[in-house]
Structure formats: structure tokens, C-alpha cells
Amino acid sequence: MTNALEGWEIVIGLEVHCELATQTKLFCGCPNLFGDEPNTNVCPVCLGLPGSLPVLNEKAVELAIRLGQALHCTVKPSVFARKNYFYPDMPKDYQVSQYDLPTNVDGYLDLPSGKRVGIERAHIEEDTGKNTHIGVSGRIHAAEYSLVDYNRAGIPLVEIVSRPDLRSADDAKEYVNELRAILLATGVSDAKMEEGSMRVDANVSVRRDGDAELGKRCEIKNLNSVRSLGRAIEYEAARQVDLITAGDRVHQQTRHWDEDAGRTREGRSKEEAEDYRYFPEPDLVPLDPEPDFLERIAASMPPLPSDRRARLAEAAGVEPTTMGVAVAVSRGLDDLARAAIDEKGDPARVLTHVEHNLAVEGAAAVEPGALAKLTRMEVDGALTATQAKTVLAELVENGGDPESIAKAKGFEAMDTSALESAIDDVIAANADVWAKYVAGNDKAVSALTGQVMKATKGQADGKAVNAIFQERRAASKG
Amino acid sequence: MSAAEIAAAVRSKQRSAVEVLDEHLARVRDREAEIHAFNLVMEDQARADAAAIDRRVASGDDPGPLAGVPVALKDNFATRGVPTTCSSRILEGWCPPYDATVVERLRAAGAVIVGKTNLDEFAMGSSTENSAFGPTCNPHDTGRVPGGSSGGSAAAVAAGFSALSFGSDTGGSIRQPAAFCGVVGVKPTYGRVSRYGLVAFASSLDQIGPFTSTVEDAALSLEVISGHDPMDTTSIPEPVPSYREHLREGVEGVRVGLIREFFEAEGLSPDVERRTREAAAALEQAGAKVEEASAPSTIYGLSAYYLIAPAEASSNLARYDGVRYGLRVDAATTAEMNTKSRTAGFGAEVKRRIMLGTYALSAGYYDAYYGKAQRVRTLILRDFDRAYERFDVLLGPTAPSTAFAFGAKADPLAMYLNDVFTIPSNLSGHPAMSVPFGAGDDGLPVGVQVLAPPLQESMMLRVAAALEAAAA
Amino acid sequence: MPSISRDDVAHVARLARLELTDEELELFTSQLAAVLDHAADVEALDVADVPPTMHPYPLRNVTRPDEVRPSVDREEVLAQAPSAEDGRFKVPPILGEEP
Numbered sequence A: 001m002t003n004a005l006e007g008w009e010i011v012i013g014l015e016v017h018c019e020l021a022t023q024t025k026l027f028c029g030c031p032n033l034f035g036d037e038p039n040t041n042v043c044p045v046c047l048g049l050p051g052s053l054p055v056l057n058e059k060a061v062e063l064a065i066r067l068g069q070a071l072h073c074t075v076k077p078s079v080f081a082r083k084n085y086f087y088p089d090m091p092k093d094y095q096v097s098q099y100d101l102p103t104n105v106d107g108y109l110d111l112p113s114g115k116r117v118g119i120e121r122a123h124i125e126e127d128t129g130k131n132t133h134i135g136v137s138g139r140i141h142a143a144e145y146s147l148v149d150y151n152r153a154g155i156p157l158v159e160i161v162s163r164p165d166l167r168s169a170d171d172a173k174e175y176v177n178e179l180r181a182i183l184l185a186t187g188v189s190d191a192k193m194e195e196g197s198m199r200v201d202a203n204v205s206v207r208r209d210g211d212a213e214l215g216k217r218c219e220i221k222n223l224n225s226v227r228s229l230g231r232a233i234e235y236e237a238a239r240q241v242d243l244i245t246a247g248d249r250v251h252q253q254t255r256h257w258d259e260d261a262g263r264t265r266e267g268r269s270k271e272e273a274e275d276y277r278y279f280p281e282p283d284l285v286p287l288d289p290e291p292d293f294l295e296r297i298a299a300s301m302p303p304l305p306s307d308r309r310a311r312l313a314e315a316a317g318v319e320p321t322t323m324g325v326a327v328a329v330s331r332g333l334d335d336l337a338r339a340a341i342d343e344k345g346d347p348a349r350v351l352t353h354v355e356h357n358l359a360v361e362g363a364a365a366v367e368p369g370a371l372a373k374l375t376r377m378e379v380d381g382a383l384t385a386t387q388a389k390t391v392l393a394e395l396v397e398n399g400g401d402p403e404s405i406a407k408a409k410g411f412e413a414m415d416t417s418a419l420e421s422a423i424d425d426v427i428a429a430n431a432d433v434w435a436k437y438v439a440g441n442d443k444a445v446s447a448l449t450g451q452v453m454k455a456t457k458g459q460a461d462g463k464a465v466n467a468i469f470q471e472r473r474a475a476s477k478g
Numbered sequence B: 001m002s003a004a005e006i007a008a009a010v011r012s013k014q015r016s017a018v019e020v021l022d023e024h025l026a027r028v029r030d031r032e033a034e035i036h037a038f039n040l041v042m043e044d045q046a047r048a049d050a051a052a053i054d055r056r057v058a059s060g061d062d063p064g065p066l067a068g069v070p071v072a073l074k075d076n077f078a079t080r081g082v083p084t085t086c087s088s089r090i091l092e093g094w095c096p097p098y099d100a101t102v103v104e105r106l107r108a109a110g111a112v113i114v115g116k117t118n119l120d121e122f123a124m125g126s127s128t129e130n131s132a133f134g135p136t137c138n139p140h141d142t143g144r145v146p147g148g149s150s151g152g153s154a155a156a157v158a159a160g161f162s163a164l165s166f167g168s169d170t171g172g173s174i175r176q177p178a179a180f181c182g183v184v185g186v187k188p189t190y191g192r193v194s195r196y197g198l199v200a201f202a203s204s205l206d207q208i209g210p211f212t213s214t215v216e217d218a219a220l221s222l223e224v225i226s227g228h229d230p231m232d233t234t235s236i237p238e239p240v241p242s243y244r245e246h247l248r249e250g251v252e253g254v255r256v257g258l259i260r261e262f263f264e265a266e267g268l269s270p271d272v273e274r275r276t277r278e279a280a281a282a283l284e285q286a287g288a289k290v291e292e293a294s295a296p297s298t299i300y301g302l303s304a305y306y307l308i309a310p311a312e313a314s315s316n317l318a319r320y321d322g323v324r325y326g327l328r329v330d331a332a333t334t335a336e337m338n339t340k341s342r343t344a345g346f347g348a349e350v351k352r353r354i355m356l357g358t359y360a361l362s363a364g365y366y367d368a369y370y371g372k373a374q375r376v377r378t379l380i381l382r383d384f385d386r387a388y389e390r391f392d393v394l395l396g397p398t399a400p401s402t403a404f405a406f407g408a409k410a411d412p413l414a415m416y417l418n419d420v421f422t423i424p425s426n427l428s429g430h431p432a433m434s435v436p437f438g439a440g441d442d443g444l445p446v447g448v449q450v451l452a453p454p455l456q457e458s459m460m461l462r463v464a465a466a467l468e469a470a471a472a
Numbered sequence C: 001m002p003s004i005s006r007d008d009v010a011h012v013a014r015l016a017r018l019e020l021t022d023e024e025l026e027l028f029t030s031q032l033a034a035v036l037d038h039a040a041d042v043e044a045l046d047v048a049d050v051p052p053t054m055h056p057y058p059l060r061n062v063t064r065p066d067e068v069r070p071s072v073d074r075e076e077v078l079a080q081a082p083s084a085e086d087g088r089f090k091v092p093p094i095l096g097e098e099p
């Protein structure tokens, strides 16, 4: 598949819908809850009963603006509009959304890899209800009838539309993960893709390398996880390239991701072009946030993942794009890492532990001083990497002093002469393997190292062992 | 007996609410078959409510400023557990699970609701001929229409079926039937009265108001129903003054402008024009300064209105799709069910306006139609603002003629032209009212319209009271 | 703008989920054309510099606090439904996909 895409560029823009973490719906006082008995969180407003009127939830506005600020958007005076179309999960047969005057425009999001993705807009709108298709297979086309639950109707959403700045499935996945981290950090949404409180649609097109013009795009829906997003993009890009190379062309359309089949499927062809007849919602009035409201929101903004990466990178003296830095922030271990570095821990080893050895419950509770001390013991050669890992596990579990733990476990640094003699013994006992290694078979060294580890009961430092074997080989060749 | 007199008598135990109700119900029994003002008479409920009022008075309680006053509601007000049809087949039998804010306020003031009145389907019309349940007849001449769309409410007060009634005015639907039936009808400032629970026709134009037999009752009614409602975003958060307090202060020095464009309009019948000029003369006699005023953009009002109102209506009426309430005509798919239900449930005028509005909003036409109409609205507002620099109120006819005969305006456009003098106030959102002022050559009532700047209902009512006194 | 055609009316009726007989289509086309003709005066106005009025009374930033209010009783709501099952509104198969 990657080969087939040689010479082609994938262009991706994402539309992400997130449910805002309010107590109540966007336009009424019904609770914003997931998983309740059908049609129990409904009222005249969210059922669209004749005569009912919407009143905007101020918390939803605050959260949307908070997100806009986190995405470096300009917060603008905005107007709600009606998007008119018939669908049974939509009680009024129009959706209240923002159209030409959205609340947040022109922002950006910096990915951990360093790439900057433009944000076209992040606007407020209401969610629809939920249809359940009853019939043999539970699928829409085979349904005998459908049942409608309006508990979700009117839940506040923010729709975040990126610019087509993403260039690969990995980019897209990274973007969604980073956006999710921002949503969680700001408390704007619980962003659960599996519960549908975060939903991602991908606009995918392809063009030949160097082409300036964008290709015709397809919008892929029904993506239920970050993983399916990646798979769907790869599938769809290959499909489009195949079409074009076969002399065909891509038709602008909506396509649905079929997780089981691992492919996208064409949406039902539409009898006529969409005509949503947008017009300003006359039951609501314009939003023009006062400067002090905006300042209050900005002042209560928690540190964002990108700020946290920058701070940790600076403390560790590495680039913010370093993998360990991104992992530390995404696991919420950046405070621990910075504190450990502060307490004279070895930055590189701190980041290594956070990246590889602390993906466990309770990791954040590790004493920074203990982590710092642990890394100093490694630097001093008092502990091997393997031993340090064991001590760290104990620190997570029960806390304590790394030195005492190491002693209790019988971890003592081998002095160099003891190690050298152990190595001599192993070479002598495995002359054939040694010969292969000397002859240039690099893989043979792992068998030898294994023997050394066995002989030293794991106290030897793997790196040191390796270095000694290399030294000996060079010497024997010389 | 006026509503103010009834409430005073009931509160002072001179009359019982049940007795008052029975008098009104007796008139209903007498003439309702002939007039058809009501879609529903709530006789039993009303009697229970009236008895409850009497018990409260007996126990020393004050039920409120409308104690024991029989009231009729246009059948587009949501009433909990009581059918609310909008005179449409599509809502036949629908019982809302909630009360409109105005209904709550009326009950809280001690009013006794006697029934739901007939209207043009979804308030779209000027004669009640568009009701799915048959037209209402004008109590002054049953061969004539009562006007519309609130024809049932106007007829109810004119026939003495209720002391007060309430309607909605989107393009003149209170003022024109008030004029045709010889009663007082008020469209308050947009936002002055909560629309929560009023089934929407055109959201940016709809406003609830009273029909009364006296200007004092209109003032009293407005005091009860006006005021901020947190359930209506467009509700104005300003305190409500006492409208009755300044009612009798006269019009000495009040500046009254006669809207030139209204008098020059083709189609204004000479007898209505004559009565309107006489009304102006009467005000002058009472000390007002009367001069000609101009609001040239109002001539575009009708065109702008018939783009904006249908556009909003096309969206407001999308929800009648057979899924959640009202009429359903079964079909193989939901989309077909929607279409069949709507096709069977809506009458011709409603369909016409839905299509007109859908067209005005559709791709490629929005700017030319809906967008432009909203700009014309600004022009009309500016004209009124300019006029109100020189005048306290404006005066003109309410409708071009007196009540017309059934079937006389079969052509939709001819019917629409009936609203030409009332529409500008809906587009501007300003208050306006119709006061009876004599009769036309055919002996039928003529209404004169008083228009005022936003939230200046007090001044408007003062001028109306002076006209009422002069007409007597 | 050219006057509204029969095809326009048929298209608009589909958008609005209304079914028209041939006679209705004919009649509505001429009636809507008459109304739009009348609106030609507005169409001809040059109002490009005039801002639109969406609301007659200029309010802004009207919101409510994020506080739960009682929902309505499900049985009362479903009792009004043409068809219901398992606490939900029942409809015929939905064939078109959500836009």
C-alpha cells in the first residue's frame, strides 16, 4: 500500500464533533447525561414541541470559548443559524448551529511532532437524538422499523474544523490525540470516542507530489476509534490513487468506514444536492462576548499540553519534539519529570523511565527525589538499567529509598574486573559462538550476553557487557 | 361589563365568578353555532376554575387583577392537557405537556379560561377562512369574515362570549380582526410579552396581545401578560409600567402624525379614510397637535413581509413530520411518511407559504429575497425612528376596508393586501393597536390604528383612550 | 430574478416534503409567481449598504445558567406519539442517510 502511494501526497482535513462537559443541554435544562433510559431527559424544548423556545446555556458558551482560546482562535461575535433538513432524530427538523459567523475562527494546534495544523473554525451546535434500527441485522437498510430516543437531542457540541494541513494517517492520529488531550486538559469535553462524545469525520484527497491544486475529496464518516481513523485514511488514499492511475476520477462524496471489512463504502447517492437553507435563528440573539468574560476564561486556562511539553523540554535540555517529552505530558507525568530533574536527576534517564517504565497506575505518585536519586545511581554505575527498572517498580508500588531497595534486592554494582573475568569465562565456554561473532556475525553477541547475564544473575549492565565484547573482538582482529 | 368591572365585582364579592361565567356561557349557547368562535369550549374546567376563584375570595384571598374574568385563548397557545390545534388537521388532538407563559400568567391573575378560539390555520390568513375546522363569522354580520388570523378571539369578545381574549399578531392578526369586529386589539412591542408556548408562525414577527371591549381592559391585560420571561430569549428585560395609571391623562400637547403613505395607498376605501381623518380631528379637538408624517419605506413592507414570514414559517413548520405528535399517514419509509403526513395535514394556504418560504431561502435566492427583505426591514425601522423624532404616536387606518364577505378575497395576493397597514409594525417590532371608531357606509365597524415607538405602550393607550372617549 | 417555474415549485415541494397534484402544481406556480412579482419592488431596491435587521429589538448575549430543570414525564410525551415502543418513538424504516 505504501509503495502504491509513492509519488502521491495525501491531504487530510478533520471535522471533530465533541460534546461539551456541561450539566445541561444547549438550549434547555435537561441533564446532559449518557446512557440513561430512553426519552427520560427530554422537555418541550429539546423535543421541539410546538411553542417551545431555546435559551442558550452560558456554560456551553464558556467551554466553547475556552477551547477556542486553547486553539489560538480569534473569538468573534457570532450568530446561530438554522440548518434545515428532515431527519427523524432531529426534533425540529432543523439543527441550530453556527454558519457564517462562528464563535471561534482562525486558530492552530501544534502537534507533539512539531507540525502546526490550522484550525479553520470551532463552532457551537446542538446534537441530534439517536435512531435504533430494528430488524434482522440491526442495519439501516434491512430494518423493519426504527426507534428514536431524544435524550441526546440538544446536547451541546463544538465542531472543530481543521484546515487540510495533515499529510498522513499518522498526522491525523496525532492530531486527534493532541486535540483530545487539549479537551481533557481544559475540561471542555470528556472526549470519549467509544461513547460517541467525540466523533471524527475525515476529508481525504490525494494529489501527485508537487501539485498545487487539491484533489477531489471524500468525507469519511463512522470512525469509532483513532485506530480506525488511521486505517480508513490509508485505505481511502490508496483507493483514490488506484482510481486516478486507472484513468478514472474521484467523485466528491460521503463514504462510510466499515471496520469489519476494513474498507470505506460509498454513501447512498443523493437525489438532489444538499440545500440546507441556512438562515439566522430568529429565536436566539447574537453572541458578542464582553472583554472581561473573555479575560476571565483566559485567566483560568490550565497549562495546555504544548506548554507543558515546552516547559519539560526546557528543563531537560532537549527539543520539545523528543518522544519522552511527549509521552511524559500525555501520561500526565511531566510534573514528576520536571521535579525529578529539579532535584538533580539525570534528565535523559528521567525521560527514559517516564517513557518506558512508568506506564502504570500510580506512577505520578512516585517521589521526585527518589526518581532523581535512582537516575544518579545509574549514572554512577551503582545500578544497571535492568536493576533500575526493578527498583522503580518497587518505588511505584511501595515508595521508599532507591538505595535501600537496591540493597534489599542484593543489587550491587559489579566491579569491572569481576565482569571482565565473567566474560572471559563465557568466551572460553562458548568458543564456537565467539568465533562466529569475531567472523562478523553481530547477532551472535546476544547469545553471549545472555550467558554473561545468567552467570552474573542479571547484575551486569547490558551496555557495558556489549562494549567489552566489541573491545575484545577488535583486539582479537588487530 | 368590562373585565376591569368584573374583576372589581368578584374581588369585592359583589358578584361570583361562577355567575359571571354562566352569563358568558349562556351567550355562547345562544350564538356559538352561528358564529363558530371556538374550537373548544372548556365548560366544565371553566366552571371548576370559577368555583375555585369564588372559594378563594370567600376565604379572604385575592385571586388577582383578573379575578373571575372569563378569557378565551387563540388555539395556538399551548395549554397543558388541553387540545391545541392551530386549526390544523396536522395537530388535531395534540395535547401539550405544558402551558404557555401567558397562560400561566393569566391563571395566576385569576382569569377563568373558557375555551380555545378558531384561527386561520397556523395563523396564516386574514379571515379565518383558512381554518381546517370551518370559518368564524363576524358577529356584526354573519355573512362577513371576522378578519384574521385571530378571528375567533375577536369574535368571542365582540359576541360577549368572553370578557377578554388573546391572540397573536404576526402581520396584523390581532389589529385587523379587532377592527372588523369592533373591539380593541393590541400588538405590543416585540419582546414585551413572552412567546413561550405560542406555536410559532414567524418567530421574529409573532407577538401576543389582547382583544378587549375597552381601552382600560387592554391596559389591564397588558399589565398581566407583559414582562420578562427567562424562557424566551427575545423577551425584553425591562420593568412593566402601570399602563392604567396614565390612561386618563388626555392628549393635550401630544404630537400625532398621520402616516401619509397609508392615506395615499390604493385600495383604501373612502369611508375608512373618512373615519380615520375624523379620529385625527377628534384628537386635535382634545388638544393634540396633529400633522402629516411620512414613512416612505413602509410601501415595501408587504413585499418584505411576504418573504420573511414564509421563510421563517417554512422552518418553524418542518417539525410537523408525523414522528412525535399530531397526524401520521403511514408509509413504507420515514421520508414518505413525512411527505404523506404533511400533504394530508396542511391546508392550501399553509402549503403555499411553506413553499414560498422554502424558495426564498433556497440556494441562489437567499440574497435576493430573504436577505434583501431583512435590509428593507432596516429601512422601515429608520423611517419610523425619524418620524418619532417629531411625533409621540402615529395614526392611520387599521385595514383598507370594513369586514368583507366570505370568498371575496379568493386570490392570495388580494388577501395579503389586507395587511398593508399592519405589517410595518411587525417588521419594526413597534407597538400598535386598533381602536373602534364609528362605522363604515355598510354599518360595519371601522378601526383606527395608533402606532408608537418601542415600549411606549403607555402613550399609545392614552391616545387610544382619547379616541374611545371621542367615539362614544 | 426570473419568475418561478413549475420545476422550481416541484423542487421546493420536495425540499419541504409536500406532494402536489398536477393541478396544485399549476395553481401554486401561478400564485407564487404573482407574490414574487409583487416582491419585485423589493428586489429592485439597492440596499447593499443597509445592514439587515434580524431582530426588531436589539438584544445580545442572552443566556441561562447551566442548571438542571425537571424533564417532562415520558409517558405524557409518548402518549401523544402516533406510534411508540420500548419508551421510544417508532417510525418506518429510515432509508436516507443523515446529511
Ligand SMILES: [Mg+2]
Pocket (backbone or CB within 6 Å): A097, A125, A159
Ligand atoms: Mg455540524
Ligand SMILES: [Zn+2]
Pocket (backbone or CB within 6 Å): A025, A028, A029, A030, A041, A042, A043, A044, A045, A046, A047, A154
Ligand atoms: Zn430538554
